[in-house]
Amino acid sequence: MVDYINSNIHTYIEELKDFLRIPSISTSEQYKNDMLRGADFVAGKLKDAGLKNVKVIKTPKHPLVYADWLNAPGKPTVLIYGHYDVQPVDPISLWDSLPFEPVIKNGKIYARGATDDKGQVYMHIKSVEAYLKTTGKLPLNVKFIIEGEEEVGSDSLENFINTNTKTLRSDAILISDTALYGPGIPTITYGLRGLAYLELQVTGPNRDLHSGTFGGTIANPINVLAEIISKLMNKNGHINIPGFYDDVVKVTKKEKENFKSLGFSEKKFAKEIGVKKLKGEKGYTTLERSWTRPTLDCNGINGGFTEEGAKTVLPSKAMAKISMRLVPNQDPNKIAKLFTKYIKNITPPTVSLKIKNLHGGYPFLTPLDDKAMVAGANAMTKAFGKKTVFMREGGSIPIVTVFTKKIKAPSVLMGLGLNTENLHSPNEHFDLNHFHLGILSSAYFLQEYAK
Amino acid sequence: MVDYINSNIHTYIEELKDFLRIPSISTSEQYKNDMLRGADFVAGKLKDAGLKNVKVIKTPKHPLVYADWLNAPGKPTVLIYGHYDVQPVDPISLWDSLPFEPVIKNGKIYARGATDDKGQVYMHIKSVEAYLKTTGKLPLNVKFIIEGEEEVGSDSLENFINTNTKTLRSDAILISDTALYGPGIPTITYGLRGLAYLELQVTGPNRDLHSGTFGGTIANPINVLAEIISKLMNKNGHINIPGFYDDVVKVTKKEKENFKSLGFSEKKFAKEIGVKKLKGEKGYTTLERSWTRPTLDCNGINGGFTEEGAKTVLPSKAMAKISMRLVPNQDPNKIAKLFTKYIKNITPPTVSLKIKNLHGGYPFLTPLDDKAMVAGANAMTKAFGKKTVFMREGGSIPIVTVFTKKIKAPSVLMGLGLNTENLHSPNEHFDLNHFHLGILSSAYFLQEYAK
Numbered sequence: 001m002v003d004y005i006n007s008n009i010h011t012y013i014e015e016l017k018d019f020l021r022i023p024s025i026s027t028s029e030q031y032k033n034d035m036l037r038g039a040d041f042v043a044g045k046l047k048d049a050g051l052k053n054v055k056v057i058k059t060p061k062h063p064l065v066y067a068d069w070l071n072a073p074g075k076p077t078v079l080i081y082g083h084y085d086v087q088p089v090d091p092i093s094l095w096d097s098l099p100f101e102p103v104i105k106n107g108k109i110y111a112r113g114a115t116d117d118k119g120q121v122y123m124h125i126k127s128v129e130a131y132l133k134t135t136g137k138l139p140l141n142v143k144f145i146i147e148g149e150e151e152v153g154s155d156s157l158e159n160f161i162n163t164n165t166k167t168l169r170s171d172a173i174l175i176s177d178t179a180l181y182g183p184g185i186p187t188i189t190y191g192l193r194g195l196a197y198l199e200l201q202v203t204g205p206n207r208d209l210h211s212g213t214f215g216g217t218i219a220n221p222i223n224v225l226a227e228i229i230s231k232l233m234n235k236n237g238h239i240n241i242p243g244f245y246d247d248v249v250k251v252t253k254k255e256k257e258n259f260k261s262l263g264f265s266e267k268k269f270a271k272e273i274g275v276k277k278l279k280g281e282k283g284y285t286t287l288e289r290s291w292t293r294p295t296l297d298c299n300g301i302n303g304g305f306t307e308e309g310a311k312t313v314l315p316s317k318a319m320a321k322i323s324m325r326l327v328p329n330q331d332p333n334k335i336a337k338l339f340t341k342y343i344k345n346i347t348p349p350t351v352s353l354k355i356k357n358l359h360g361g362y363p364f365l366t367p368l369d370d371k372a373m374v375a376g377a378n379a380m381t382k383a384f385g386k387k388t389v390f391m392r393e394g395g396s397i398p399i400v401t402v403f404t405k406k407i408k409a410p411s412v413l414m415g416l417g418l419n420t421e422n423l424h425s426p427n428e429h430f431d432l433n434h435f436h437l438g439i440l441s442s443a444y445f446l447q448e449y450a451k
Numbered sequence: 452m453v454d455y456i457n458s459n460i461h462t463y464i465e466e467l468k469d470f471l472r473i474p475s476i477s478t479s480e481q482y483k484n485d486m487l488r489g490a491d492f493v494a495g496k497l498k499d500a501g502l503k504n505v506k507v508i509k510t511p512k513h514p515l516v517y518a519d520w521l522n523a524p525g526k527p528t529v530l531i532y533g534h535y536d537v538q539p540v541d542p543i544s545l546w547d548s549l550p551f552e553p554v555i556k557n558g559k560i561y562a563r564g565a566t567d568d569k570g571q572v573y574m575h576i577k578s579v580e581a582y583l584k585t586t587g588k589l590p591l592n593v594k595f596i597i598e599g600e601e602e603v604g605s606d607s608l609e610n611f612i613n614t615n616t617k618t619l620r621s622d623a624i625l626i627s628d629t630a631l632y633g634p635g636i637p638t639i640t641y642g643l644r645g646l647a648y649l650e651l652q653v654t655g656p657n658r659d660l661h662s663g664t665f666g667g668t669i670a671n672p673i674n675v676l677a678e679i680i681s682k683l684m685n686k687n688g689h690i691n692i693p694g695f696y697d698d699v700v701k702v703t704k705k706e707k708e709n710f711k712s713l714g715f716s717e718k719k720f721a722k723e724i725g726v727k728k729l730k731g732e733k734g735y736t737t738l739e740r741s742w743t744r745p746t747l748d749c750n751g752i753n754g755g756f757t758e759e760g761a762k763t764v765l766p767s768k769a770m771a772k773i774s775m776r777l778v779p780n781q782d783p784n785k786i787a788k789l790f791t792k793y794i795k796n797i798t799p800p801t802v803s804l805k806i807k808n809l810h811g812g813y814p815f816l817t818p819l820d821d822k823a824m825v826a827g828a829n830a831m832t833k834a835f836g837k838k839t840v841f842m843r844e845g846g847s848i849p850i851v852t853v854f855t856k857k858i859k860a861p862s863v864l865m866g867l868g869l870n871t872e873n874l875h876s877p878n879e880h881f882d883l884n885h886f887h888l889g890i891l892s893s894a895y896f897l898q899e900y901a902k
Contacts, residue, residue, distance in 0.1 A: 027758075027759065027760035027761075027762065028758070028759065028760070087762060088756070088758065088760075088762060090756075090758070091659075094658075151762075152760060152761065153761070179664070193663060195663070195763070197761045197763065199761075204726060205724040205725055205726055206724060206725025206726075207545075207724070207725075207873065207876050207877070208542075208875065208876040208877070209724065209875070209876065210846060210870070210874055210875045210876075211748045211750055211774060211776070211875075212644060212646070212776055212844070212845045212846025212847050213630070213741065213844065213845045213846050213870045213874075214724070214741070214845065214870075215741070215746040215747075215748045215774075215776050215845060216688070216731050216732065216740040216741055216744055216745075216746030216748075216776065216845065217720075217729060217730075217731050217737045217740050217741050217845075218721075218724065218726050218729055218730055218731070219726070219728075219730040220748045220749055222680070222748075222749035222750075222751070222752050222771075223680060223681075223683075223684070223747075223748065223749050225677070225752075226676070226677040226678075226680035226681050226749065226752070227677075227680075227681045229673070229674060229677035229678075229681075230674075230677050230678045230680075230681035230682075231681075232674075233674070237667070269668075270669075273656040273657060273658070273660060273665070273669065274656055274657025274658075275655060275656055275657075275669050275670070275801065275802075276800060276801070276803070277670075277800050277801045278668060278669055278801070279668075279669055279670040279799070279801040280667050280668050280669070281667065286668045289667040289668050290664065290665070290666070290667055290668050293667055294667075295666040295667030296666075296674075297662045297666045297667075297671045297673075297674065297765055298671055298673035298674050298677065298754075298755065299662055299673075299755050299756055299761075299762060299763060299764050299765070299766070300673070300754065300755035300756040300757045300762070300764070300766070301673050301676075301677070301752055301753065301754050301755060301757070301769065302752065302753055302754075302757035303749075303751065303752050303753075304749065304750050304751035304752060304772070305539075305541075305750055305751040305772060306751040306752070306753035306770065306772070307478075307479075307539070307541070308478070308479070309478035309479070309539075309603060309809070310478075310603065310604070310648045310650075310750075310772065310774070310809040310810040311478065311538060311539060311602075311750060311751070311772075311875070312646070312648065312750060312774060312846075312847075312875065313750050313751070313875055313876075314748055314750070315750070315751070318752065319757065320673075321755070321756060321757070321761065321762075323662060323666075323761070323763060325662070325663055325666050325667065348730070349727060349728050350726065350727070350728045350729070350730040351726075352727070358760070358761040359761040393663070393664065394663045394664045394665065394666060394667065394668075395661060395663025395664050395763075396663050396763075419661070419664045419665075422658065423661055423664075424659065424660070424661045424762065424763065424764055425658050425659040425660065425661075425764070426658070426659070
């Protein structure tokens, strides 16, 4: 089976290119048909791999793809999850090659979705295929559920999990949508941050005004919005929202030691992303800030005249998108409420305010000694020929906590990406060596967990 | 002559429509040809009016139009100034009719440039034409200089004034690019605010990053920019830049009384622009804030993801356009330097900063007892059948101060617009009754000033 994978890797890469050519952007209505094409592609490949009951399931937004192979009675069942939707591509001008025309350079494949998450979804389809093609069977039972709304909140999958819990019932959930600690280092992620993502709109006058005639007589919505944002954090990087930290579980001494042993270099990290000086919550290291502490970021802001030149306008409206990363045991709904209450409190009566709650997700943590976690670590150690490390991650996969709650099974986050692979940015890419090792890790996991 | 104007007013309006159909937007390279068409239109109409030496003068940016009639030896010379360039039209979706397809509704003509400044320029061309067509001569000497860069800083005209001072030499300058105090109230403006307009760009990481993975570890350029903006003014609406108020001339008691006598209603003003509560510098009335006090406004802001949806990006850059309205005797260059110094001081070392000085203009004030001012007031009183009032204005016409300095003649600001006519906003319009009264006021001014 390993030989089979090794000798077919170039075919797999060509197939992955076809997958990456589909602009399956879930955030915009414009790509609705491409989302259907994305789902059909996944379904077709699952069928080709030898899976049964392959279904494209319609939802109010973007379809889900289900498949299974359940011919190993008495053996455990693994649910493999991933997503075929991708992030928007703006700013398009910063891409070196077109986002939906995959290009291979220096052993990396460049395209939107390469690492997040098409490349990683495809590893599992190929590992199962290799098993079935070489042995005619799998060592345990497998279910696939691949969604198209991960980048927009996973509403349809969440609804499907709640109404079809039995269909998805399994003993462990295997997910590849996270990153390796570093190139070539086998890694299992055991914690993820949650998310609360809101949008504020501040309205001043009923239309854009001339800033000469009206400047100085009314509150300017951009200036007001800037002031609101400036009041969200204090100079120590601490979030000012009352009650925000109430449910935060402190990082343990054992975890802190574990993080230290990874030999993380703050200097190298700063250099790689091009900042002169790091900045974060006082009293924590960079890894602790990213993995174990809640944060607040403005993800977008817009108002007034933003083109070239000098238009003297006093704008009617200004908008900001603000998200908070959450850690166990923060609740995204509770945080969204506290945020809304605080914003209303600090907004002056000179403007009107609208708040939209766009998106939320719970934080997540799996015990390190869980049987599936151990199988995952062993599988990667075998594939990479190196000891697997354990880390937490700053990002969110909100659906993971829904799985955990409803399916009541541990999630193993066996991510093969790298944080430097520009996920969510121009020039997203995926290391093809990791793609190859990921297919092997997935195959070994089925073996290990079947034991 | 008055009868001639009255009987031809509808023809003038049709001609004005042709003028308004030309999209002469000076801020963008895209409209370069339309700017040429605008200049040619003005030149053609000046020629038709009977003026001599009509010239379209090439400049590095947009052409100037010059014309004169100098056959009144021993009589004073009036220089008439205006501009044929207009503001951009965004947001286009908020216009009820297309910005360059003029429409008349309820006695108002709707189009970009209707009130600022094409409609007002056209009044003077028609008053001179009426004089020449009915009497064969003018009561004094007249020069026209109409520019195409008023909305982008008047660089070419400033250069022309400096190098061709003699060509433009005159005893008074007549300008219609301001507003009446209210509908049907003859008004002369004797003071204008200056302007300093800059753009800030804050850069954090070298690319857009995933806000989950990187959030909390580095400074977010939008959050930093918001903090910078929040530090520009204190809660009393006072600008925090050290030295900013050093050269501000205080408003006199006489002026304060004069403003009070205008019967300005803050309530009505707030209602008209749709704000629940006015806001400005503590200790001043709204008219004082708008006419006599310097102010600071954010005219535009942009950064990160601003489309529909929830993209979890930690952006690389954020940009803001910030302008300050200045009053006598503030110097825009000095203010730009103080602003830049202060911004550099308050920008944290976690980001890099770029500041561009986009545009500047000096504030302006003409003595109320000047001979040309008196002629202007008498002319409007005659045309309107009502006593002319004197006001200051919050906006800037930077070129006015250049005229004042180089031509050494008083400027009479005989504006026929209204501040409610959406100049610089969607649905700009101009009251056609004021257009008519403006042609009469212009003709009477030539009579009055010739005395």
